[in-house]
């Protein structure tokens with residue numbers, strides 16, 4: 001679900017950061033921001049519904065247009081850093097991990113990033129890949145931006161690259177020395193890829209990651 005909140009007071013954030021959304025009964029969950037500050041007075045989120053997930057099911061089934069939510073300040077270091085405009089960027093996301101990466105890609109392109117920007121989005125099933133047309137259109141408009149949607153499950157879908165997004169991404173570059181790497185989504189993918197990117201030459205200070213941990217029991 002694409003959730004867009006508008007706010008009245010000034011809200012400052014970097015594309016790619018996350019906030020904590022709080023329901024009226026106090027239940028709080030973290031969600032990544034999918035838009036850029038240039039799209040003023042709104043915050044966009046991509047919320048995946050988990051079976052019996054308390055917050056995500058509530059957003060999908062009950063949250064209505066016009067209701068108010070409490071929003072924390074923007075958090076996290078997984079965002080685009082202006083400068084080093086020619087540095088190659090590798091972005092890997094699974095599921096709704098695409099949300100912060102879309103913000104980062106748009107921010108980088110808007111700020112004139114000239115180095116290659118490669119985005120890999122992975123899912124097991126075709127239904128988990130979303131905004132495919134929009135991302136393909138963006139890739140057609142910007143020569144330095146490549147977008148590769150990947151399917152890890154057993155599907156005969158010629159449209160998408162077969163394999164796990166992080167495997168496809170890492171095998172596409174001979175070395176990641178000098179690259180900046182962004183990883184978002186499934187915690188196992190994020191933690192594994194962090195290590196693999198480092199072993200492939202990326203400096204630890206150039207690896208930015210948000211693992212979408214769930215808060216069982218809270």
Ligand SMILES: Cc1cc2nc3c(=O)[nH]c(=O)nc-3n(C[C@H](O)[C@H](O)[C@H](O)COP(=O)(O)OP(=O)(O)OC[C@H]3O[C@@H](n4cnc5c(N)ncnc54)[C@H](O)[C@@H]3O)c2cc1C
Pocket residue numbers: 018029030031032033045046047048049050051052053054055056057096097099100210211212213214215216217
């Ligand atoms: C920094 C950060 C950023 C995040 N950004 C996003 C985002 O942009 N979009 C987004 O959708 N989520 C995001 N999350 C996850 C989000 O915060 C919630 O944890 C998620 O929405 C589940 O909350 P819930 O209340 O619906 O589920 P809960 O009621 O908390 O239940 C979670 C339960 O679901 C189980 N579970 C976990 N994954 C699955 C699965 N794939 N299938 C079935 N069961 C599962 C867990 O074991 C747990 O028992 C982010 C998390 C973090 C830490």
